[in-house]
Amino acid sequence: MEINYCAKCNVPVLGDFCDLCRTRASAKLRFHEMGDIRPISRYESGILLKLVPIKQVRDYLRARLILVARQPGLDYRRDLFVDGFKFGILEYVNDAGRWRYRFLPTGKGASLFYALSGHYDFEVNSSGHLKGKRINERFDGDWAIFRSGACTGVAVPTLKGTKVRDVFCRSVKPRRRSTLKDTTRANTTHLAMLERSAVHFIRNKKADYVAFSGGKDSEVALYLAHMAGVNRAVFANTGMEFPETERFVYNFADFLGIELIEVKPKRSFWDIVDEKGVPTKDSRWCTQYLKLQQLKRFRGTMVDGSRRYESMARMNKYQEAKIGDMRVVYPILDWLALDVWLYIHMRGLPYNPLYDMGYERIGCFMCPAMLNSEFHNVRRTHPRLYWKWVKYLRAQGYGDDDIINGKWRWKSMPNKMKSL
Numbered sequence: 457m458e459i460n461y462c463a464k465c466n467v468p469v470l471g472d473f474c475d476l477c478r479t480r481a482s483a484k485l486r487f488h489e490m491g492d493i494r495p496i497s498r499y500e501s502g503i504l505l506k507l508v509p510i511k512q513v514r515d516y517l518r519a520r521l522i523l524v525a526r527q528p529g530l531d532y533r534r535d536l537f538v539d540g541f542k543f544g545i546l547e548y549v550n551d552a553g554r555w556r557y558r559f560l561p562t563g564k565g566a567s568l569f570y571a572l573s574g575h576y577d578f579e580v581n582s583s584g585h586l587k588g589k590r591i592n593e594r595f596d597g598d599w600a601i602f603r604s605g606a607c608t609g610v611a612v613p614t615l616k617g618t619k620v621r622d623v624f625c626r627s628v629k630p631r632r633r634s635t636l637k638d639t640t641r642a643n644t645t646h647l648a649m650l651e652r653s654a655v656h657f658i659r660n661k662k663a664d665y666v667a668f669s670g671g672k673d674s675e676v677a678l679y680l681a682h683m684a685g686v687n688r689a690v691f692a693n694t695g696m697e698f699p700e701t702e703r704f705v706y707n708f709a710d711f712l713g714i715e716l717i718e719v720k721p722k723r724s725f726w727d728i729v730d731e732k733g734v735p736t737k738d739s740r741w742c743t744q745y746l747k748l749q750q751l752k753r754f755r756g757t758m759v760d761g762s763r764r765y766e767s768m769a770r771m772n773k774y775q776e777a778k779i780g781d782m783r784v785v786y787p788i789l790d791w792l793a794l795d796v797w798l799y800i801h802m803r804g805l806p807y808n809p810l811y812d813m814g815y816e817r818i819g820c821f822m823c824p825a826m827l828n829s830e831f832h833n834v835r836r837t838h839p840r841l842y843w844k845w846v847k848y849l850r851a852q853g854y855g856d857d858d859i860i861n862g863k864w865r866w867k868s869m870p871n872k873m874k875s876l
């Protein structure tokens with residue numbers, strides 16, 4: 457998948473034209489089909505900066521827009537973009553039994569780092585093709601930058617010694633600074649167009665309610681529906697929400713001045729988990745019972761903020777569906793996460809604080825669909841909730857390996873997971 461990029465203003469452009477320079481975007485930014493590109497979060501940016509040992513590079517990265525796109529895989533693995541190109545990946549890895557984040561620059565990223573700081577760790581004398589080659593240097597850490605003639609490369613340690621991961625043989629120049637604010641301004645026309653068509657769509661469907669979970673997508677759907685004259689939000693509270701989510705849902709409904717209808721299941725999660733079993737990715741009775749069933753009480757038309765690029769499962773959605781007697785319509789089905797975030801910034805809307813605390817998707821605090829990185833994050837941000845769930849898992853016979861490596865999230869585990 458690709459989006460446009462204005463090389464002159466150094467900003468991504470989601471339509472055809474850049475509103476800063478009023479010219480047609482001249483470059484492209486490519487990422488994975490399911491990458492769902494978005495701005496880096498405060499939490500991720502903090503992690504990244506800790507993993508970059510060169511001060512000039514940290515200062516450069518800290519001041520500007522970094523974009524993040526998902527790479528398919530079992531846990532957190534993201535492509536990182538600055539100045540319109542991929543400068544590295546950030547991933548959550550099991551390093552000999554210990555889970556941690558790892559950053560690896562691309563060859564082009566290393567060239568930028570070299571241009572900014574003049575720093576490299578060693579020289580490699582080689583005339584041939586370097587990428588993938590084994591070299592004799594040893595170093596500490598996840599990566600090192602080397603120079604070889606006019607090229608800059610990245611070396612990584614492997615079980616069989618040091619290997620060249622990537623090389624880039626042209627010079628990369630530092631670019632003019634651009635921020636999230638510049639990006640929002642560069643996309644004003646596009647965002648206004650998205651807004652207009654979503655509001656028009658909701659009006660046409662004569663919507664009655666909006667499903668509001670407290671996440672960024674349903675927040676935008678609610679805001680748009682409110683503009684279209686819909687004044688009722690439905691919050692299906694699973695009883696397993698983060699406190700921040702509940703608070704945000706109440707506050708945002710207040711902020712818009714709309715009616716909030718909160719629905720809860722008759723029997724709580726804890727009442728039925730013993731008979732239904734631990735919910736897993738391949739057996740998610742919880743969403744069905746705690747959420748969908750509760751929404752089936754409603755008649756009429758419900759606006760829902762689901763997006764195509766959120767997950768494979770939502771890829772082939774149509775713009776409307778039936779749940780029980782209710783019609784569900786999806787006004788932001790084709791928006792990218794970047795559209796959603798820029799829209800939130802353009803309208804100056806508050807958002808769920810969990811996004812700044814290391815969560816990418818908002819749901820229950822023990823959701824089996826969570827990334828392992830996110831579940832470990834719960835231990836840090838909400839230890840009481842984390843240990844409550846771990847205690848329950850232990851009582852069900854799960855061991856440390858199942859818990860720390862996230863294996864409890866499957867009933868029958870994929871092979872890639874078993875080998876951990």
Ligand SMILES: [Zn+2]
Pocket residue numbers: 462464465466474475476477478479642
């Ligand atoms: Zn421009």
